[in-house]
Amino acid sequence: MTSTLIVGAGSAGCVLAARLSADPARSVRVFEAGPAYPTRGELPHELLDPGHLPVGPESGVVWRYRGNLVRGKLIGGSGAINGSYFIRPPATDFAAWSAVAGPAWSFESVLPVFCDLEDDADFGWAPGHGVGGPIPIERTRDFTEFSAEFAQRCAAAGFTEIPDLNLARSGADHTNGFGRVPLTVSHGLRSGPAITHLYPAMERPNLSVAGDTMVTRLLLRGTRVIGVEWSRGRERGRTYADQTVLCAGAVESAALLIRSGIGPEPLLRSLGVPIVAPAPVGAWCTDHPEVGVEFPDDEPDEPAVPLEYVLASDDLELRPYTQRFTPGHRRIGVALMHPESAGELTLVSADPAVPARVDQRYLRGERDRARLRDGVALTADLLGRRIGPVDDPWLRANLGTSQHLSGTCRMGPAHDERAVVDEHGRVHGIEALAVADLSIVPVPLRRGPQATTVMLAAAIADHMVV
Ligand SMILES: Cc1cc2nc3c(=O)[nH]c(=O)nc-3n(C[C@H](O)[C@H](O)[C@H](O)COP(=O)(O)OP(=O)(O)OC[C@H]3O[C@@H](n4cnc5c(N)ncnc54)[C@H](O)[C@@H]3O)c2cc1C
Structure with a gap:
């Protein structure tokens, strides 16, 4: 049985987990840094109200960055707290x-x-x-x-x-x-990605979702990813998998790669992170x-x-x-x-x-x-x-x-000096590691990105299962 570890149960992660776990020959594990209410019925009612954006200073379900940039930190990710506007780009x-x-x-x-x-x-x-x-x-x-x-x-x-x-x-x-x-x-x-994709798959014996579990670093043997290190409250642990897919979003997928030694060389040196593979992570967004x-x-x-x-x-x-x-x-x-x-x-x-x-x-x-x-x-x-x-x-x-950040781990061929992943999200120069979220979109999108994110995750999952 192939084991796949998905980092992040956000817009892309929910779709990917649901599609991959439809194959009983694959075990799928999802680690989500925020709360992962085990059933749809346990989601707080305010998260279901599409008229309410839970991003104010009192919110406990967001990541915050400077410039008022926020991301969802819960099952469903940013797709669980967004404006529900679902539009395709031209x-x-x-x-x-x-x-x-x-x-x-x-x-x-x-x-x-x-x-x-x-x-x-x-x-x-x-x-x-x-x-x-x-x-x-x-x-x-x-x-x-x-x-x-x-x-x-x-x-x-x-x-x-x-x-x-x-x-x-x-x-x-x-x-x-x-x-x-x-x-x-x-x-x-509100019908975000956890509701449309992850909850309906939750009963499958080959799918598990762990909430409040933050992946802190990738574990590598040479240039092969063999699993992740994580923290859950005071607990620390390691989990191994055949294949790891980052769905942590445009900020955190890039951050995780850099913390793991996959990023621009001068940046890795300045951070004191041992270099695994030079890559233009974060160089464009x-x-x-x-x-x-x-x-x-x-x-x-x-x-x-x-x-x-x-x-x-x-x-x-x-x-x-x-x-x-x-x-x-x-x-x-x-x-x-x-x-x-x-x-x-x-x-x-x-x-x-x-x-x-x-x-x-x-x-x-x-x-x-x-x-x-x-x-x-x-x-x-x-x-x-x-x-x-x-x-x-x-x-x-x-x-x-607009909270539409994308492109920190751009897609493109290996010879493209701006590319981090290939056309199926696989990280160049690294084995058993893919990124499947908004960070890999290589061009500016002329419309809001939610529809594109779920389409992208579905397309990448379909390629992984064939
Ligand atoms: C307030 C707001 C309103 C928006 N409104 C709209 C809109 O109306 N229409 C539209 O098209 N777009 C909108 N967007 C943008 C859209 O929601 C996002 O671009 C899209 O959801 C991104 O999906 P993603 O899967 O890339 O990342 P996310 O959905 O952000 O998922 C990332 C997930 O990974 C988890 N994670 C991160 N790091 C780790 C880690 N180290 N370990 C474990 N888990 C981790 C996060 O907690 C999160 O659940 C909005 C965004 C926000 C924040």
Whole structure:
């Protein structure tokens, strides 16, 4: 029996664990650093409420990094605490991805994987969609006044309504316009990856999930990974496996590789970590910078998912949040979905308790600043309000992250000096080790990454089982 150890029960880890453990000839063990409530029924109710993002200062289920970057730290990972917005990137992103990593990542290759995953209540019957898959998708029908007004203003400004934002996009027609947000919500409850994938597989005798278990380092014999070291409270241990797959997310998968001696040589030397294999881990990463445009509004709050509508205008996405970030104010987020600037992830210490450092370098490119200014001007036009002056200090003061970090362990062929993993997530130069999460996406995605993360995990799992 092959034993596979999965590090992290997040968006990708849940999908991978469910798919791999469907094979009774494989034993699958999952280590999750946060709580892994053993049954769906034991999940705290607030985690099932899609209108609640449990990321505030009081939250005990997130990793925190500088720049307000957070990640989910519980069964389901970031997919258990996110905005439930489930959207596929356009075909152009997969053209760029497959140019780097081969035809397995072309739009034509990944579309069937997206279709098999979904059970789309509104468009499942349409070409390029699916019904009966594990992930329920629906769109809000009963909007808050704020969302409805936003949609009206978009229409009045001449934007087209796009009924299905997940339509297989090959033409420019579908790129610009406003539309209802596709949500991983069913009967008013959040349906994250633990709910759609891991819990339904939990009864299998060949699958085990250990919560509150943080993997601190990979165990290597030469360049072969033979298992991991972990900590659980005061307990420390080692677990061995034939194959280890990192699904710890874009920050922690990269951090774990670096702590284990797989990373940029100067960084490993500065940390005092023995070098196992030089690799450009963390040398590139990307996210969607977002500036918040706030304005006074004291209309009563209505319970709702964070986003019901969005407007896409070329590389900008306008997000009319139903929730408040500042009392007495509404916010429209202006996100740049294809930034030029790239960031870097490093460690300042080899101690697993010290958080990794992500330097997003958001406003470094003049074009990125100009596009964000364009987005603020568009928001001002839609709202019929004056905003600004929108100079660089204004952008800096109102800047945030969309929480969409990706690309710290890029995919690409061995001769690509920026690549950490191959087209199936296997780490170059290391045996029995793969990475299967958002960290391996080699290009900026023009849409939120949740749908891509689960598609990616499903595609990698399918390759591992054949
Ligand atoms: C607040 C928030 C809102 C978001 N909203 C949206 C949205 O609406 N739409 C969208 O498309 N995207 C959204 N995203 C992004 C999206 O959720 C993530 O990009 C996606 O879930 C990443 O999946 P992943 O599997 O790569 O990592 P994660 O889902 O973060 O999973 C990583 C898992 O590994 C565990 N782990 C980490 N290190 C270790 C270790 N050393 N040992 C053991 N376990 C470990 C973590 O605890 C976690 O459970 C949001 C993200 C956040 C944080």
